[in-house]
Amino acid sequence: MNVFIIFAIFVGFSSASHICLDSPCSSFNVEADIVLVVDSSNAFSQVVFEQIRAFIYKFVNTLTISPIDSQVAIYAYGTSAQSVISLTGGSQISQLLGAINSTLKYQGSLEKNLFQALAKVSAEVTTNSGLRNADYKKILVVISGEKWTGNQVIGSSILTQLQQTYNILSVGVGSNSITDQASDLINLPGVTGNTFFAASLDQLAYISAWIASNSCSGTPSSTIAPPSTPLPSQSPSVSCPLGSLNYDVYLILDVSNAASAADFAAMKSAVLDFIAPFPVADGKTQFALVTTGMDSELYYTAFHKGQSRSDIINAVSNLLQDTTSGQTLNTALYAAQSYLSLNYSTQNKILVYFTSTTAWDVSPISTMQTLKSKYQVSPLAVQWGAKAATSDLTNFAGSNCVNTYSNKQNSAVWLQQKMCSKVFC
Structure with missing residues (x-):
């Protein structure tokens, strides 16, 4: 894939x-x-x-x-x-x-x-x-x-x-x-x-x-970046200019079949809405991307290698949904650790987890706590589907660091405001 x-x-x-x-x-x-x-x-x-x-x-x-x-x-x-x-x-x-x-x-x-x-x-x-x-x-x-x-x-x-x-x-x-x-x-x-x-x-x-x-003969052998798109205006509800922020954002996205096809497409749109207002570049906010389902995969997005908005937007836009259930979030955290362990100089680091399920194969709580302690990365969770247990997500990210299912349509603004306030769990 x-x-x-x-x-x-x-x-x-x-x-x-x-x-x-x-x-x-x-x-x-x-x-x-x-x-x-x-x-x-x-x-x-x-x-x-x-x-x-x-x-x-x-x-x-x-x-x-x-x-x-x-x-x-x-x-x-x-x-x-x-x-x-x-x-x-x-x-x-x-x-x-x-x-x-x-x-x-x-x-x-x-x-x-x-x-x-x-x-x-x-x-x-x-x-x-x-x-x-x-x-x-x-x-x-x-x-x-x-x-x-x-x-x-x-x-x-x-x-x-x-x-x-x-x-x-x-x-x-x-x-x-x-x-x-x-x-x-x-x-x-x-x-x-x-x-x-x-x-x-x-x-x-x-x-x-x-x-x-x-x-297959129809599969391209190289990836051509799409034309750059204009930087959209940020929501007036966000209290700081997003272009002034310098974060490393580790996105972990649930691609299992826990969400319907329509909900999965809507989740991708929400992720893109979150990313879109950032002028992605070295010295500014950058995004790593990991997907998790019955397997977990780290995507190449030119993270800390001259990343542009098109690199991450193209990667998210092209994600496809698994036809199977299950989730390997603990493995996805190890994937994120491969970048965290490189100890980039970026001071602000968050891990943003969008999910419609918490049917984890292995509990990720201990691993997340280790990453938080060792690399000072702060977890945030978006409860995209009702099948994702609020209690599990609270244990994973913290009580004030979960955007609940009832507010999922405002996920992008919620995440952006969290980054402005720098108040995590």
């Missing part, structure tokens, strides 16, 4: 299962050259690595593998980079499945040398080894569990070259990918919407559909 990041995600942390579930393109009719680069280090236990191997095996079985349909090359990285199978070999399903079963090796190493693997991809995946013409989409998927070692990947000439050839998708698996390297995984693709964070292994099935969705 478009991230972003997605988990977030995961942390745009993307944003992943939403698009794949609604995509008109299935993996069966994908026609693409797909290169998988898999972390085989001790970021994963051998048991977890075997589950990732099984996921890859199932994923390629959903594709139509042939020299005129989809081809898959596989690389792995740890202490060294391993060439598992080329695109030519990966155009035959029997060879591909055999390589996944017998050639893809678990290294279990301390080293996590992704740079070396990307260098091998750059050198080896050519027309001589099966790379086809521009009629076939080029997809490079990096599956990672922890922060990389070795040469710097982000900003390297190797990565820049690959970004020009491939639509790069980054997948973070496990909580360490969220807490230790969310920023790198978000920046790896070079465009918004190409990161998926799976905090738990039961989310691997969604990754399969997400990769297929992004491999």
Whole structure:
């Protein structure tokens, strides 16, 4: 799905299962050259690595593998980079499945040398080894569990070259990918919407559909920012000029099916109304975005990287709703922590949570208290749906920091005035 990041995600942390579930393109009719680069280090236990191997095996079985349909090359990285199978070999399903079963090796190493693997991809995946013409989409998927070692990947000439050839998708698996390297995984693709964070292994099935969705011929390989829109006037009920404020705002938005489609669309409009009057820029208010449903995803919005209003407005506008229930807010908080832990100099930090449910898989209260204490971030909650228990939201954010369901139409102004008053819980 478009991230972003997605988990977030995961942390745009993307944003992943939403698009794949609604995509008109299935993996069966994908026609693409797909290169998988898999972390085989001790970021994963051998048991977890075997589950990732099984996921890859199932994923390629959903594709139509042939020299005129989809081809898959596989690389792995740890202490060294391993060439598992080329695109030519990966155009035959029997060879591909055999390589996944017998050639893809678990290294279990301390080293996590992704740079070396990307260098091998750059050198080896050519027309001589099966790379086809521009009629076939080029997809490079990096599956990672922890922060990389070795040469710097982000900003390297190797990565820049690959970004020009491939639509790069980054997948973070496990909580360490969220807490230790969310920023790198978000920046790896070079465009918004190409990161998926799976905090738990039961989310691997969604990754399969997400990769297929992004491999469809109609899916864009880059994100073009929309034309800038005029800065709207703020409400006269807001007591300070919003342009004078300097906040980091961590948005966490419920994308589960707890809300009706109409209510979900209305929630997005309320979020956009909240954002719209701010002249978003470095040195002014900026917005990070995490979505939460049965998975949580951190979206790339150029947060603290020259963010503009269009970056965050475009990301929110393009959000799609999950077709499933459930919410992983605790995971979403870890996604937000990936940015909080970078300790930006912004003094004012708030976490704004819009939700229609409090059917959390794990209680987020302790995690929120830790973030509040460690990073001085203040939570605010918007009770968008009646299914979200007021008592739960009060425990999460504080008694005077919940905008209740009866006042949800005034959510934007309520949040803006909270920022003006700087009175939190």
